Amino acid sequence: MNLRCLTRLISQKQIHLAFLMLLVFSLVTTMASSISADVYFQDTFNPANEGEKYFYEGELGGVRYQYQEGGGYVIDATRGSEPGHSVLLHNLSIYRLEVEGRISSQTSPRAINGNLTRAGFGITFNYQEKGVEESYLLFLVNPAEKLFSLERRTPAGDGVVYSAQKNDAIVSGENVLSVEVNDGVVKLGVNGIQVGEYYESEVTEGGFGLYVTAGYRAEFRSFTVFTDATPKAVIHDDFAGTPQRWFAGYQDGVHYKYVDGAYLIDTRGTEKSGVSLFPGYYSSFELEVDVTKLDGEDNYGYGLFFQDVPNVSGGFDQYRFLVSNDGWFTIQRSYEDIPRAIYEWARTDKVTPSVANRLRVRLVDSTLRFYINAEKVYEITGIEEMEGKLGLYVSSGLLVRYDDFRLFQY
Numbered sequence: 001m002n003l004r005c006l007t008r009l010i011s012q013k014q015i016h017l018a019f020l021m022l023l024v025f026s027l028v029t030t031m032a033s034s035i036s037a038d039v040y041f042q043d044t045f046n047p048a049n050e051g052e053k054y055f056y057e058g059e060l061g062g063v064r065y066q067y068q069e070g071g072g073y074v075i076d077a078t079r080g081s082e083p084g085h086s087v088l089l090h091n092l093s094i095y096r097l098e099v100e101g102r103i104s105s106q107t108s109p110r111a112i113n114g115n116l117t118r119a120g121f122g123i124t125f126n127y128q129e130k131g132v133e134e135s136y137l138l139f140l141v142n143p144a145e146k147l148f149s150l151e152r153r154t155p156a157g158d159g160v161v162y163s164a165q166k167n168d169a170i171v172s173g174e175n176v177l178s179v180e181v182n183d184g185v186v187k188l189g190v191n192g193i194q195v196g197e198y199y200e201s202e203v204t205e206g207g208f209g210l211y212v213t214a215g216y217r218a219e220f221r222s223f224t225v226f227t228d229a230t231p232k233a234v235i236h237d238d239f240a241g242t243p244q245r246w247f248a249g250y251q252d253g254v255h256y257k258y259v260d261g262a263y264l265i266d267t268r269g270t271e272k273s274g275v276s277l278f279p280g281y282y283s284s285f286e287l288e289v290d291v292t293k294l295d296g297e298d299n300y301g302y303g304l305f306f307q308d309v310p311n312v313s314g315g316f317d318q319y320r321f322l323v324s325n326d327g328w329f330t331i332q333r334s335y336e337d338i339p340r341a342i343y344e345w346a347r348t349d350k351v352t353p354s355v356a357n358r359l360r361v362r363l364v365d366s367t368l369r370f371y372i373n374a375e376k377v378y379e380i381t382g383i384e385e386m387e388g389k390l391g392l393y394v395s396s397g398l399l400v401r402y403d404d405f406r407l408f409q410y
Helices: none
Strands: 006-009 038-043 058-060 063-067 073-076 084-092 094-103 110-112 115-117 121-130 133-142 147-154 157-166 175-182 185-190 193-199 206-212 217-227 233-237 249-251 254-259 262-266 274-277 285-296 302-310 316-324 328-335 338-347 357-364 367-372 375-381 389-394 398-409
Touching (some): 038 084, 063 084, 073 084, 084 217, 094 121, 133 175, 133 185, 133 206, 147 193, 285 389, 316 338
Antiparallel strands (some): 038 217, 058 063, 063 073, 094 175, 121 206, 133 147, 147 157, 175 185, 249 254, 262 398, 274 389, 285 357, 302 316, 302 389, 328 338, 357 367, 367 375
């Protein structure tokens, strides 16, 4: 698979490294990773050709971004009042990121727009954007003062997870920064030493990038992302163009149709459920899609199914991951066409009524995880990875809209 990443440069309001009241924190331990050593993406900043330049190169907002001849990637924000920030757009929730870099300009505090700004470089992670709005976490170090901090940036407001605090794991020259993200559990490391750990409930997945505070220049030597598995293929279907992979028509009292860049399943007026199959058979995968109930009872279920396999009765068994518009979800496993609950219907605050909610199922390394709007709601281990069909499921009596379908094959 060609894992070349989509690169996006961020130009935004001035962001300063806030050195606030010291938070007492004494954890210093060897960084032990629970993520395997599969390399998902790597950039050593020594490209053989233009096609191997994954990060942005050019100038924007007075900040210069450049691959260096002989190796290295420089973000130079010394000439203006904007920070330097270049990101790769991905959508990971289980990964480890390692970056080697250093401040390569003077490091004494500088006054920018009347505010004192200290030297800082680092990494952003769990980066998401919707239109012009961004959400991400920012892990910064100041090698000259051996300080690190972690901040949360969201459209709803910025916050400090770890205020600036000193740690002797930080050295004056080059440092290797690492972040491990595992379904909300975040571990921070510097030069192989764990310096922080906490649970992140707001910004739980996304892409990652490089960051330099305004007024400073940093040079990066390597950028590597590890995952517990690397996808062999990625399929994205926004239901807007061709090919049309899903059935469109009328079958068993159910209407299936493409409308305005989305896919509708209409089971109103029938006692039949709507089941739409995606082409192919899959055993190890991650699938996700936006679901919106447009009409029908709020307490009826809709969502995804997978591992759809023939049973001895001539029908099909399958797993189902369903939500309802009144804020409930369930996980079912049908045997001989009779659904049985693995997880009984339960209320959740993760479902927002009458708008698009993103459902995701991940079956990798015999572990089955379920997510609603990027937050894990259930997990099962020891699952047999048998080949089966997968697709979309709607209970009778509903009109449901699907959009932005993604399938990762492992």
